[in-house]
Amino acid sequence: MTMETATSSSSPSPVPSLVFALVALLCISVVVLLILRYYLPLRSTPGYLLVPVFFALWLPASMVLLVPIDLASSAMADDVDARGIWLDPKALRVSWRIAYWLTFALTWFILPILGEYSDSGYREPRQKVLDSLYANAQYYAIVFGSGALGLVYVLISYGHFSESLKSTVMALAYCWGLVLAIYLMGHGLVSIPRRLFRNANISGRLRRIQTQAPRVYEKMEDAEMDLEDLELQIAELSRRKGGSASLFQDWIEELVDMTNLPESQPSQAGILRGSGNQSPLPNVITEKYLAELTRRLVRAKHARSRYVDEWNRLLQDAVETQAILDSAASKKLDFGKASPSSGFWDRHTLFTPYTRFLFHYHLVPCLQIALAVLLSLASLCIVWSELVKGLFPQLSVIRYSVVQQRDRGKDQVGLVGQVVAALWMVYMCAAAFISITEVKVWRGRALVRRNTAPESAFWYASQVARLSVPLTYNFMTFLGGIYRDTVFYDFLGQLINLTPLGKWFDYLFPAFILLPVCATLFGLYGKIRRIFGSGIDVLEEEDGDNGDWPGAAFGTGSWREGRDLIERELNGSSSAIRARRADPASAGGRSAPILSIPARPGRGTTAPPRGGRGGPTTPFGTSPTAGTTAGPAATPRRPQANTSARRVGRAAVVLDEPEDENFFEALGHRFRNTIDTFDTPKWLQDIGQGIKKPKWMGGGGGDEGLGRGSSSSSGGGAGGGRTDVRRWFGGGGGEGRIRL
Structure with a gap:
């Protein structure tokens, strides 16, 4: 009796x-909850959205805790001090059943x-419920x-019916x-x-941001135009007062309230807005048509909000990266004053410039390189373990990092092994979940800060729950063989290995991780996009040379x-206007700076078309007639930035120079501007007067001299008597290139 009492008292x-x-x-x-608050406004989000999405994220996170405990x-260590966190098998079985079946549902x-x-x-x-069931009918079929198959x-394989249904569903x-x-984890x-390696290079990071800017801006413009087309269609619908439209006046008024059309003179809105691609209204307005119109309007509003948020973040990243790059000369860095809607760490800082x-400039790139090296080794260990776990499980690197103690030939897992196992699982889940946001085949779904669409939130939560088990x-x-003693294997693993097909699939299919890796x-997605056209956008690759591949203009x-x-x-302030129009809460973070460059007096210019659209432009970014006929009294519609230091011809001008450039940079800029504005000397223009062009240079054998024969084509806007000797080598005088 005394020995039993001592044994029970000494048991942990x-x-x-x-x-x-x-x-x-x-x-x-x-x-x-913090993750949900980042992507969804908690106060205005309905409960039927918050509760399922919360559990869809909470249950996979709890599995990261259950696996080390299991x-x-x-495999409990004999040493009490090295056992770590453990629970009773009955409590573990109940926890796994709740986590698995709730995640499954x-x-x-x-x-x-x-x-x-x-x-x-x-x-x-x-x-709505009937429409949802109808939309999911094909999926469930x-x-x-x-x-059933x-x-x-x-x-046929197992021969029993008691466990067949459950095992089939789970397998x-x-x-x-x-x-x-x-597939997602391999990517x-x-x-x-x-990404960490590339972001460590500040100039390369800025180049990639600039490469992504035209595509993001074009998508934002397309989203705005699609939304405006739908708004014009709704405005046209609101003017119908009789017929079938009179049966749905309340619904139509709700649609009008959801739009941003002006209340006064809505009939003239089509002249100023929209692309003219809106669908014609049907003769008979039905409930199905209004439901589809409402769905398209809500999707268009969320798409516009998504690309506005993406464009604002890109501008913010570009400004901050440029500021970091420019701080190398002054050794001081200041991002400007944070907006009131910024986070706590943006509004309060202990750093001096x-x-x-x-x-x-120094510490963050070094940390990124160190972390990238560490994660590269971790990725290599995961891929290696996937390849050898079926045939040579004793060669798995992850096995030796988790299973640490061995007593009398029995594998054991202690507290250190539990921590390492949790870190491995976090990295594997992060690799898969991050890839979800980069794959571009999800019907335009995206996560937007504080303004994620409900349907997108449900879909991303379902993917997280689907990948967790x-x-x-x-x-x-x-x-190795240690996992066969766990409660999770007894609950799920033996059902997966119930048939030879499931066993071989479980061991051999993970070797296909080499395909996405x-x-x-090796950039296979970029090569496919370049071969089949730029419209193929399966995966979002951060390729710094995306705009320099052959064929890109x-x-x-x-x-x-x-x-x-x-x-x-x-x-200008167009980005701020879009942010306020889309959603004030979606434009959080530090406010984008506004550069104010005054127009030069006595010179009328107009802003070039944004995004490369619009009419023809001159090398100076203005329309062919704006800079020559406007005169001194003309005022520009928008101040133009000094987007390039190169100016061709005698009309090159130098805008305001930065104040923080050093002596050598200022000397280089002045020397370059002097060379760019250098005119061809008169004696060089007169060379070749009266000399006939040889036949091997394309001359017709006439009496026309070289200078006279080329003046009409090479003079450009400088007059008919100008000659450019660069045309001797096949280069156009207006292009400034020599072609050998």
Whole structure:
């Protein structure tokens, strides 16, 4: 009796581990709420959206906590001090059942139905539910058809019916999630370290931002034009007072309230707005037509808000990166005054201009390179473990980093192994989840700060829930035979390995991770886009030379066009106007600076068309007639930025020079401006007068001299008597190039 009492008193108690697990779950809940607050306005978001999305994020995060606890509980160390966090097997089984089946229900039923419900254009909840079920009918038909085929296969292979249905459902859901998880994780394992390496180069980061600017700006303009077309269509619909439109006057008035058309003289709005591509109104207005029109209007508003937010963030990144790059000369860095809507860390800082320069210019690039090297090694270990876990599990690097203690030939997992296992799982999940935001095949869905569309929030939450279980079980297979003793394997793993097909699929398919890894590492997506056209946008690659590939011209996304576009946009307040018009809350962060460059007196200029659109322009960025006929009294509509230091011809001018340039930079600028404005001497123009052009140079053998024969074509706007000797080598005088 005394020995039993001593043994029971010396046995460890799971109460401390239980308290730690509850505190960890509370911390996870706080982090999930902060994520939701970042992408959704919590106060105005309905409960049917917040609660499912919260659990869709909270349950995968809790699995990152359950896996190390399950490993330590099944492979408990004999040393009490090295055991770590462990729980009773019964509590673990209940936790896994709740986490798995709730995630399963959210992934396959709750979130898809609620997503289509929020995207439906009908007004009544009953009609929204019916529309959502109808939209998901094809999806469920494919799912149930695949499940029926799998059930037949399991019945033939296993021979019993008691576990066939449940095992088929769980195995098929796992296989489909594993296919998507391996592809996305393979892309993210390369994308994350490469992004850190590239961002460490400040000038290269600015070049990539400038390369992305024309594409983002064009998409923002297209989104605004699509929205304006729909608004004009609704304005035209509101003018119908009789017929079938009279039955839906309340609905039409709600649509008018959702638009931004002027209340006075709405009939003249079509002259000023829209692209003229709006669909004609049908003769009979039906409920289905109004529902589809409402759906399109809501999608267009969210698309416009998405690209406005993306454009504002791009401008902010460009300004801050340019400021960091320019601070190398003055050794001082100042981002300007933060806006009231900025975050706490943007409005309060302990840095001085000099320490801020040291932090952003020297310390941050070094940290990014160090982290990129570390994550590159981690990616290599994950890929290697995926390749060898089926045939040579003892060669898995992840196994040796998690399974640390071995006592009497038994693998054990302690507290250090639990921490390492949690870090491995966090990196694998981050690689897969980040890739979701980069893949461009999701019907225009996107995450927007404080203004994410409800349907997009449901869809992204469902993808996170769908990938959590395959990634969790896939990580446990890295650990060799130790994972077969866990509660999770007893709950899910044995059902996946129930048939030979499921077992071989689980071990061999992860080897296909080499396909997305090699495709991302060697730029296969960019090559496909260049071969089949720029309209192919499967994955968003951060390629700094995207605009310099053969065939790309000015206006197709070159970094030079992006640089000019950003400078022109910062000269005015159009970005701030768009942000206020889209959503005041979506334009958070530091306000974009506004450059005010005064127009030169006595010279009338007009702003060039933004984004490379509009009529023809001269080399100076103005229309052919604006700079010559306006006269001194003409005033520019918008101040023009000094977008390039190159000016060809005698009309080159030098705008305001920066005040912080050093002596050598100022001397180089003056020397370059002197060379650019240098006119051809008279004696050089007269060379060749009276000399006949030889036949091998294309001369016709007439009496016309070389200077006279080329003056009409090479004089340009300088007069008929000018001659440019550069035409001897095949180069145009107006282009300033010599072609050999």
